[in-house]
Amino acid sequence: MTSTLCSPPASRRASPEPKARPARRTRAACRGCGGKRLKTILDFGPMPLANAFRTADQIGRPESRYPLVLAFCPGCSLVQITETIPARTLFERYLYYSSTSDTVLDASRELVERTIRERGLTAASHVLEIASNDGYLLQFYAARGIPALGIEPARNIARKARERGIPTLGRFFGRELAARLARDGFQADVIHANNVLAHAEDVHGFLAGIKMLLKPDGAGVIEVPYVKTLVERLEFDTIYHEHIFYFSLASLERLAAAQGMEITGAEPLAIHGGSLRVTLSHAGGMRRDISEQVSILKREEERLGVASFDFYAPFAGQRNHAPEFLRNWQRHSGFRRGSQSGKARALHSGHQPADLRAGKAPGGHAGLRLAPQLELRRRDPRAAGGVQKTRREIHSTDSGAAGDLK
Numbered sequence: 001m002t003s004t005l006c007s008p009p010a011s012r013r014a015s016p017e018p019k020a021r022p023a024r025r026t027r028a029a030c031r032g033c034g035g036k037r038l039k040t041i042l043d044f045g046p047m048p049l050a051n052a053f054r055t056a057d058q059i060g061r062p063e064s065r066y067p068l069v070l071a072f073c074p075g076c077s078l079v080q081i082t083e084t085i086p087a088r089t090l091f092e093r094y095l096y097y098s099s100t101s102d103t104v105l106d107a108s109r110e111l112v113e114r115t116i117r118e119r120g121l122t123a124a125s126h127v128l129e130i131a132s133n134d135g136y137l138l139q140f141y142a143a144r145g146i147p148a149l150g151i152e153p154a155r156n157i158a159r160k161a162r163e164r165g166i167p168t169l170g171r172f173f174g175r176e177l178a179a180r181l182a183r184d185g186f187q188a189d190v191i192h193a194n195n196v197l198a199h200a201e202d203v204h205g206f207l208a209g210i211k212m213l214l215k216p217d218g219a220g221v222i223e224v225p226y227v228k229t230l231v232e233r234l235e236f237d238t239i240y241h242e243h244i245f246y247f248s249l250a251s252l253e254r255l256a257a258a259q260g261m262e263i264t265g266a267e268p269l270a271i272h273g274g275s276l277r278v279t280l281s282h283a284g285g286m287r288r289d290i291s292e293q294v295s296i297l298k299r300e301e302e303r304l305g306v307a308s309f310d311f312y313a314p315f316a317g318q319r320n321h322a323p324e325f326l327r328n329w330q331r332h333s334g335f336r337r338g339s340q341s342g343k344a345r346a347l348h349s350g351h352q353p354a355d356l357r358a359g360k361a362p363g364g365h366a367g368l369r370l371a372p373q374l375e376l377r378r379r380d381p382r383a384a385g386g387v388q389k390t391r392r393e394i395h396s397t398d399s400g401a402a403g404d405l406k
C-alpha cells in the first residue's frame with residue numbers, strides 16, 4: 001500500500017463520503033509483530049471518517065461510521081488503531097497542497113539545506129520523496145541541481161509537481177513499486193517520507209521498500225506522529241481512521257530492525273502537534289555514526305515507560321476531561337452550533353477551517369461558525385486543535401478536489 005498519501009501537514013485531504021460503504025477490516029493482531037494480545041487504550045465507538053465531507057443533500061441522512069479503537073501491542077509497543085479503511089477510500093482525492101504553507105516551505109528549505117550539507121550531496125546524487133505532494137520539498141533539491149524524484153498518488157497534486165519540473169510517479173509506495181524501481185537500477189542517497197508511514201498499513205512493506213532503494217551509505221529521513229507527545233498533550237483530535245500508527249522511537253526501532261535498518265538520528269519536532277524525525281540507515285552499514293540525540297531520546301522514553309501499557313492507561317482516563325477543554329475552546333472560538341459531542345468530533349476529526357467553512361463536517365453538523373475560529377487561529381495557530389495552516393492555505397483548495405466544499 002497503501003498510502004503515500006499525505007504530505008505535510010499530515011492528512012488534509014477531502015474525500016467525499018463514499019457512496020457505498022467501503023470494505024473494512026478489524027485487526028485482531030498487531031501489524032508490527034503479529035502479536036494477538038492488543039490492549040485497548042481508548043475506544044471512541046463508531047465514528048464517521050474524518051474527511052468524509054458531505055454534500056448539502058447528504059446532510060441529515062444517515063452517515064457511515066466505523067469503529068475507532070486505539071490499541072497498544074505489549075509484544076512490540078506499537079500503538080495503532082484496530083480498523084483498516086482501504087486507502088483508496090480514504091485518499092481518493094486531496095485537498096491539501098503543501099506549497100501553500102509558509103511554515104512547511106521554510107522547514108523544508110531548512111531540512112534540504114541541512115541534508116545537502118551533512119550528506120555532501122551533489123549533482124551526482126539522487127533524492128527520492130515518498131508522498132512528495134506538489135514538490136514543496138524536492139523543489140529545493142532541484143534548485144541546487146540535485147536530481148529529485150517524487151512519488152505521489154494523487155493525480156491532481158502530482159500534476160502540479162510535474163508542472164514545476166519535478167519528475168513524479170503517480171503511484172502508491174510499497175514493496176512492489178520499490179522492487180520495480182530497484183530493478184530499473186534506481187538507488188537513492190536520501191529518501192524522504194514525511195507524515196506518510198503512519199498511513200501505511202503494510203508498514204513492513206513500506207520500510208522494506210525504503211531499504212531496497214537506499215544506497216549502502218544512504219539515509220531515510222522519516223517524519224511520523226510521536227506517540228509520546230500525543231499522550232503528554234492529550235491530542236485526542238489527532239486520532240482518526242487515516243492515522244493507523246502512532247510511533248515511539250522504541251517501536252520504530254523494532255520495525256526498522258526487522259527490515260535490516262537502524263535508527264542513526266532522531267529529533268522531536270513541534271510540527272503537527274508533535275512529530276518525530278528519524279534517520280534510517282542500513283544496519284551495520286557504511287554510515288553508522290549514531291547521533292547522541294538517539295540515546296538521549298531512548299533514555300527519555302525508557303524513563304517514562306513509553307514501551308509499556310501503563311504509560312497509556314492514564315491517557316484514556318484524561319478523555320473524561322475533554323468536555324471541559326471543549327467548553328473553553330467553544331468560549332474562545334465562537335463555536336455555536338452542534339451538540340457537545342458533535343464539537344468533540346469536529347475537533348476529534350482534525351477539521352480544518354476550510355472544512356468548517358463548508359459546513360459539511362462529518363457528523364452532519366452544518367453551519368459551524370468559521371470566522372471567530374479563524375481569528376483565534378490567527379492569534380494562536382495552535383488553538384484550533386493544533387492545526388497550523390495559514391489563511392492562504394485555507395483558500396488554496398483544488399477546484400476538482402474541493403468542488404464539493406464551496
Ligand SMILES: [Zn+2]
Pocket residue numbers: 030031032033034035073074075076077078
Ligand atoms: Zn506488536
